[in-house]
Amino acid sequence: MNEFSLLLLAFIIYLLAMVTGFISLLRPVARMRKISYYLGLGGFVLHSLSLTMRTVQSGRAPFTTMYESVSFLAWSCVLAVIIFERKFRLEKTGPYLWLVVVALMALTSSPALPRDITPLVPALQSYWLWLHVSVTLLGEAFLAVAFVASLLYILTPEKKFSQPDHEARRQKLDQVAYRAVAIGFPLFTMGALVFGMIWASKAWGRYWGWDPKEVWSLITWLFYALYLHTRLVYGWKGKKSALIAVLGFLAALFTFFGVNYLLSGLHSYG
Amino acid sequence: MPSGAWKFLASVRLAIALLILIIILAIIGTLIPQEQSPDFYRKHLPGLSALILFLNLDHLYRSPLFLSPVFLFMLNLIFCSLQQFPAKFRRLRNRDKTIPDTGSNLLEPRDRNRLERWLEEDRLQLVTIFKKLRYRVRLVRTDDEKIFLARKGLPGLFGPELVHLGLIIIIAGGLISAIFSQRISIALMEGQAEKIPGKNFSLRLDSFTTEYYPDGSVKDWKSLVSVLENGQVRLQKTIEVNHPLKYDRLNFFQMSYGQDWDSAVLELEIRLPEGQVRTSSLKTGETISLEEGTRIRTLSFIPDFQLDSSGQAYSRSAEAVNPAALVEIVQGNHQVFLGWVFYRQPENNRFQRTSQSGLKVNLKSFTAPTFSVLEASSDPGANLVWVGSGLLLLGLLASFYLPYKEVRLGHRAGNPPWLLVYARKQGEAFRREVYNILGLKSKNT
């Protein structure tokens, strides 16, 4: 079985995990949630195998083309989902996160992203590539968790009569978002900004050059600094907080996709 | 300084306003192409060019419009830290006393009794409970006062301070880099040495090689260089992309390479009308004599031949994509051949004129000396940025993963006991947890 068939298989299993997840939301049966979780775990194992095979075949980091990066981002999201499910129980956020994973898998396996192994340009031949991209995407996966939880928070109407646990569930969304930022923010800071600066200083002789990709990473990061401070110091919670987390993740998405296609710069291999 | 100004500079309100402002400015800077000539903006953004040039949006990130909020942000961080730090330090130092700022003395009588017991007969159990929860525990008993202190996650208390200190250092390093960093670019031919301005050493390029992948794309550029001091080799090293040379506070990077086409050496094959074939090597601009009265000269060499709209030949790139040489052959005072000869298309004689049918010139091969372009940079701010980044990461780790928690319990003879529960984050949840552990009833204080 080749790397791509494994990826497709993982894709299908993630799809099933999503479907069972949504079913468990409609009819809160504990067994459905468990099935969804174990399906996700199984897909994760296959996906990891796929990434490993790709790495062995190409002999380099599995995130140097769009196809590889999107696949790795999806894999990181699955990892984040599994960790959060185990530690905090995602409840409502879970199936919607699977939706994000499924969307990423659809993108990566679509013919729009070429799957050839093309030679690495000299600037990408560095072990900082490994550290920089993997830690950044891992961080972004947790920020994706915060994004989904925050979006759900915003979209969940404030009061529904005769549902006493309704408010508790909204609180939970808010909590999940904060905890995800608490993991994603340090990872993103380390991967995108610090490792990025170190690598840039080795490859281009300057640690910061206001390249659009650099600036958009900074913008993303500043959004989360805003999120933390309005929350910690002003006690912002709920809607306003959630809105910042959503904007922050949109900025991260733009850094990932938009800058490559819409703005020009040194990072435009990608 | 008036206390109003101090308060303003230390306020989180200002921090939030500045964060929003910096985000907006940073976005604007990515939408408007940076560092172009004024004419570029007049041509491509005619409606906005006046505004762009007036506000310096063409070099936004080094303009006062951007740098002033960044500078203010750094002041904000400094004042904020100056304000936060002493209170936290007091909390750390103060082990045997009440901390004045917070407290909950509004306990119900039943809970007061419970606390008194915790400090008396149950005190060993209290210590054990908190030790098990991995707190550092301290119990002080004097004649008229008993104090219990349990805490953990000390680094977490100062996490934000470390983060902010790291940021102050990074911004300071960035400003120093912006003002003092220097870059010069040095093009060296193989064997050529050049003195580095402002330093007492020279750099010599010993060899330059390009490595290719099987499919022909570039894998790496390598410059083997020697550092020379007073004519002596101090050091030899290969500089490649991602592997700069560090020497005397300068970093040398492989930036690009090229070939000096003006010094190209061409091998020309000349077929004379009589059927003779002669091969000659000559440099661009050089004239050599073939036989009695016949001279051949190359007037120019173009690596990537193209004609512009007015019919002028020019080189589209610096790569040898479509090499061509302009060759002239003269017999006596008579020009018998003038035209472009192509390397890849020897039959192409569209751009040739000859008065002797059968006279043919063919460009058999060409070589040109390669030069490597290295960039030397000195950046006195970089080390500050690395130190700041280290503190920033440590601070984030402490802030988010080592949450500070503290429980203080005290009783002075003749007074009701007091209880202080403090966590830097999630304070309410922690208070409930401690009340549970201590078996207290009071839920809302």
Ligand code: HEM
């Ligand atoms: C981009 C810039 C900044 C970053 C990345 C940053 C980062 C942080 C982080 C990670 C925390 C801890 C958050 C948590 O534990 O949830 C924090 C707390 C805090 N920050 Fe910032 N900060 C920045 C700028 C500022 C500025 C300019 C101020 C000045 C007013 C400020 C004031 C505070 C305060 C008062 C706290 C709470 C301290 C505490 O809980 O003890 N921050 N900051």
